Amino acid sequence: MNGIVVHGLGAVSPAGWGVAALRDALAAGAPLPTQPIARPGWQRPLHICPAPPPPSRPPFLAHARLRRAGVMSQHIVAAALEALGGDTARVQSGALRLGIVVCMMAGCVTYSRRFFEETLQNPVTASPLLFPETVFNAPASHLAALLNSTAANYTLVGDEGVLLQGLAVAADWLAQDQAEACIIVGAEELDWIVADALRLFQRGAVHSDGAGALYLKRGAPESGRGVELARVTDSFPFTAVQSRHDAAEAMRAQLSASAAGELLYCSALPGTASHAAEQSAWRDWSAPHRAPKTILGEAFAASAAWQCVLACDAIQRGEFAAANVSVVGTNEQAIGTRFVLRESEHHP
Amino acid sequence: MLFPPPTPPSDPHRVVVTGAGIVTALGAGWRANADGFRAGRTAFRPVTLFDVSRQRCKIAAEADLPADLPVTRLSQKAIRRMDRATRMLLLAAHEAWVQSGWSPGGALPLVLGTTGGGMALGEAYLRQALQSPHALRRQATRVAGYQAQRQALDVLDALGFLGPVTIISNACASGANAIGHAWEWLRHGRAERTLAGGHDALCQLTFAGFDSLQALSPAPCRPFDAHRDGLSLGEGAALLALETLDHARRRNADILGEIIGYGATTDTHHLTQPHPDGDAALAAMTAACRRAGVAPGEVDYVNAHGTATPQNDSTEAAAIQRWAGARVTTLPVSSTKSSTGHLLGAAGAVEALVCLMALRGQWLPPQRNAATPDPACRFQLVRDPTDAAVNVMLSNSFGFGGANASLILRRWP
Numbered sequence: 001m002n003g004i005v006v007h008g009l010g011a012v013s014p015a016g017w018g019v020a021a022l023r024d025a026l027a028a029g030a031p032l033p034t035q036p037i038a039r040p041g042w043q044r045p046l047h048i049c050p051a052p053p054p055p056s057r058p059p060f061l062a063h064a065r066l067r068r069a070g071v072m073s074q075h076i077v078a079a080a081l082e083a084l085g086g087d088t089a090r091v092q093s094g095a096l097r098l099g100i101v102v103c104m105m106a107g108c109v110t111y112s113r114r115f116f117e118e119t120l121q122n123p124v125t126a127s128p129l130l131f132p133e134t135v136f137n138a139p140a141s142h143l144a145a146l147l148n149s150t151a152a153n154y155t156l157v158g159d160e161g162v163l164l165q166g167l168a169v170a171a172d173w174l175a176q177d178q179a180e181a182c183i184i185v186g187a188e189e190l191d192w193i194v195a196d197a198l199r200l201f202q203r204g205a206v207h208s209d210g211a212g213a214l215y216l217k218r219g220a221p222e223s224g225r226g227v228e229l230a231r232v233t234d235s236f237p238f239t240a241v242q243s244r245h246d247a248a249e250a251m252r253a254q255l256s257a258s259a260a261g262e263l264l265y266c267s268a269l270p271g272t273a274s275h276a277a278e279q280s281a282w283r284d285w286s287a288p289h290r291a292p293k294t295i296l297g298e299a300f301a302a303s304a305a306w307q308c309v310l311a312c313d314a315i316q317r318g319e320f321a322a323a324n325v326s327v328v329g330t331n332e333q334a335i336g337t338r339f340v341l342r343e344s345e346h347h348p
Numbered sequence: 349m350l351f352p353p354p355t356p357p358s359d360p361h362r363v364v365v366t367g368a369g370i371v372t373a374l375g376a377g378w379r380a381n382a383d384g385f386r387a388g389r390t391a392f393r394p395v396t397l398f399d400v401s402r403q404r405c406k407i408a409a410e411a412d413l414p415a416d417l418p419v420t421r422l423s424q425k426a427i428r429r430m431d432r433a434t435r436m437l438l439l440a441a442h443e444a445w446v447q448s449g450w451s452p453g454g455a456l457p458l459v460l461g462t463t464g465g466g467m468a469l470g471e472a473y474l475r476q477a478l479q480s481p482h483a484l485r486r487q488a489t490r491v492a493g494y495q496a497q498r499q500a501l502d503v504l505d506a507l508g509f510l511g512p513v514t515i516i517s518n519a520c521a522s523g524a525n526a527i528g529h530a531w532e533w534l535r536h537g538r539a540e541r542t543l544a545g546g547h548d549a550l551c552q553l554t555f556a557g558f559d560s561l562q563a564l565s566p567a568p569c570r571p572f573d574a575h576r577d578g579l580s581l582g583e584g585a586a587l588l589a590l591e592t593l594d595h596a597r598r599r600n601a602d603i604l605g606e607i608i609g610y611g612a613t614t615d616t617h618h619l620t621q622p623h624p625d626g627d628a629a630l631a632a633m634t635a636a637c638r639r640a641g642v643a644p645g646e647v648d649y650v651n652a653h654g655t656a657t658p659q660n661d662s663t664e665a666a667a668i669q670r671w672a673g674a675r676v677t678t679l680p681v682s683s684t685k686s687s688t689g690h691l692l693g694a695a696g697a698v699e700a701l702v703c704l705m706a707l708r709g710q711w712l713p714p715q716r717n718a719a720t721p722d723p724a725c726r727f728q729l730v731r732d733p734t735d736a737a738v739n740v741m742l743s744n745s746f747g748f749g750g751a752n753a754s755l756i757l758r759r760w761p
Binding site: 002004039040041042065100105107112113115116117119120122123124126127128131132133134135136137138140141142144145148149150151152153154155156157158159162164165167168169171172175176193196197200201229231232233234235236237238239240241242254331332333335 | 349350351352353402403421455462463465470471473474475477478481482484487488491492495496497498500501504505508510511512513514515516517518519525529532536538552553556557558559560561562612613614615616617619620627628631747748749750751
């Protein structure tokens with residue numbers, strides 16, 4: 001036992017707002033419906049799988065910092081608040097020192113694209129309201145402002161695996177007492193420019209968006225039964241001397257060898273180089289395995305966050321005693337993590 | 349294994365610098381930059397990299413890059429596809445690597461700070477996607493190269509090590525956060541050596557963005573001047589080869605200096621404006637001092653964030669004053685952004701390296717263009733080249749989103 005426990009989960013996904021919607025979509029097992037998105041200069045649209053609007057206007061949108069914030073910031077805040085649950089007020093009052101780690105690959109791309117289009121048209125009239133929202137750490141800043149959190153706050157950038165790196169950073173902060181609790185969020189937002197770029201590398205892949213959040217603390221689960229972060233493997237980058245296959249195998253070697261009573265969440269979409277490497281690395285896995293991207297689409301760091309959220313949720317609900325999350329990313333690294341059921345020794 | 353970590357040492361390891369590489373508008377390499385910063389040279393000129401004819405500001409500190417990159421393990425094809433940001437990153441990484449005397453092979457963490465990665469490639473992608481929607485030539489290369497992880501992987505491939513790569517994008521504090529994060533890793537026994545720093549190249553989106561905010565000065569910036577009217581942008585990269593003192597001693601490495609403190613906090617006041625009282629800046633400096641085990645009175649110089657925007661400089665001056673107490677009136681402070689502009693994600697790394705150079709050479713970096721120091725700044729603004737006996741220096745980096753970081757460096761005997 002290492003004492004880093006998952007105290008809360010949150011999600012906004014194409015399945016809806018909340019972890020329950022995500023869980024139900026995975027249980028249904030069918031790819032979610034796509035929508036067309038216009039691609040300038042093309043007759044035919046691209047197809048995307050967006051997170052739906054919230055069922056009702058979230059109260060946090062009344063906060064001054066979120067009035068102009070992009071959709072990704074809204075998703076990040078919603079997922080984080082769901083994960084924080086009853087601790088939100090403690091953080092806001094200053095009673096709980098919260099570290100924030102937000103992870104992304106494409107980042108605040110909608111505002112970046114809009115601002116640059118305005119710049120190309122006429123830089124004199126490019127909107128100063130848009131530019132600050134283009135910065136990678138704008139969503140993490142909004143979340144900190146909403147939570148009144150002045151502790152450490154990192155925005156990490158990378159492929160899907162960056163979310164797992166974020167888990168390790170947060171666990172380190174907790175272990176070193178740099179924070180009393182940490183929220184880790186993986187998020188991406190939709191834009192035609194990303195869907196256009198994705199098509200160049202993963203033909204047939206559907207771009208999606210949303211966020212997933214995990215809330216970590218040190219100590220025992222409050223309800224007597226909870227999920228422990230058991231390990232995060234090394235990150236194995238794809239380099240000239242370490243192929244995608246080698247990296248995936250190295251990641252696999254640091255995760256569980258036994259499969260009984262365990263679950264595996266895989267990352268890669270069929271037909272990609274990462275999928276072949278991931279399949280090869282897990283070829284001996286005979287227990288249940290799931291691939292959320294086939295249902296939810298490709299949302300990079302958010303996808304990895306959903307994998308982790310679903311893994312923890314399955315353990316919390318008593319479906320499995322442990323779950324491995326395998327991420328063989330788009331263009332950077334193979335990395336994995338493992339969550340296990342933890343029951344408090346003093347709980348009746 | 350990233351988690352759980354190895355058993356930490358009973359006392360945190362000391363962390364030393366054994367290699368450093370730098371590219372700015374003052375030149376490529378330690379010597380050109382040390383000479384330039386020591387003299388307080390300025391390096392601003394009309395922007396040539398993109399069209400600024402319709403912008404209010406028309407200058408920046410553009411770097412002149414050497415025609416050829418150093419010979420590494422990268423193929424000519426890989427080098428040809430490199431953008432400007434990656435070239436600067438590679439130049440700095442190679443210099444740090446060679447100076448450290450490290451050998452290729454094995455795991456070696458690379459921690460980078462950047463705000464834009466290869467943003468110029470992203471701009472080129474969007475331009476072509478809009479102007480020639482059916483033309484795909486080079487688009488895949490642009491998408492791949494635009495991403496900061498591709499640039500980091502190029503460094504791994506060039507120098508022959510396996511990472512892992514961590515990329516922190518905390519706006520203008522990114523470079524300082526990267527060094528601080530690497531420092532934490534080494535202190536707690538996560539690795540024996542790391543390569544850490546930051547890089548950012550000038551690009552049209554960022555230039556237009558700061559201009560849209562009217563944050564750019566039409567003239568070279570004047571940090572802490574009473575008549576300051578905005579920042580100047582620059583570009584560059586700085587990388588530090590960091591290792592534990594034990595590791596450096598075991599291999600008889602030349603030690604350039606020591607990193608002894610790091611503090612990171614968040615200012616929640618506004619997305620682009622610091623709280624006027626400078627609470628978060630004060631907290632970052634205080635945390636760095638606490639972890640370094642030094643009092644403000646023991647700090648011989650502060651390399652200020654000093655962007656030359658009215659708000660940043662007044663807030664930072666207030667924070668320094670609160671932090672330094674009675675010492676403030678004799679505390680030497682300057683902003684080297686007056687020489688090379690604001691390097692955004694590279695700024696914290698470059699400015700830490702300026703401190704390292706000054707500690708090695710026993711001088712204070714001047715800023716020559718503050719003709720009328722703001723009377724609100726009660727510290728000693730270093731305006732002329734000055735030799736000085738200096739032992740400990742603090743470097744501040746404050747970014748959009750309220751990302752604040754302070755690093756403390758100590759002279760190596």
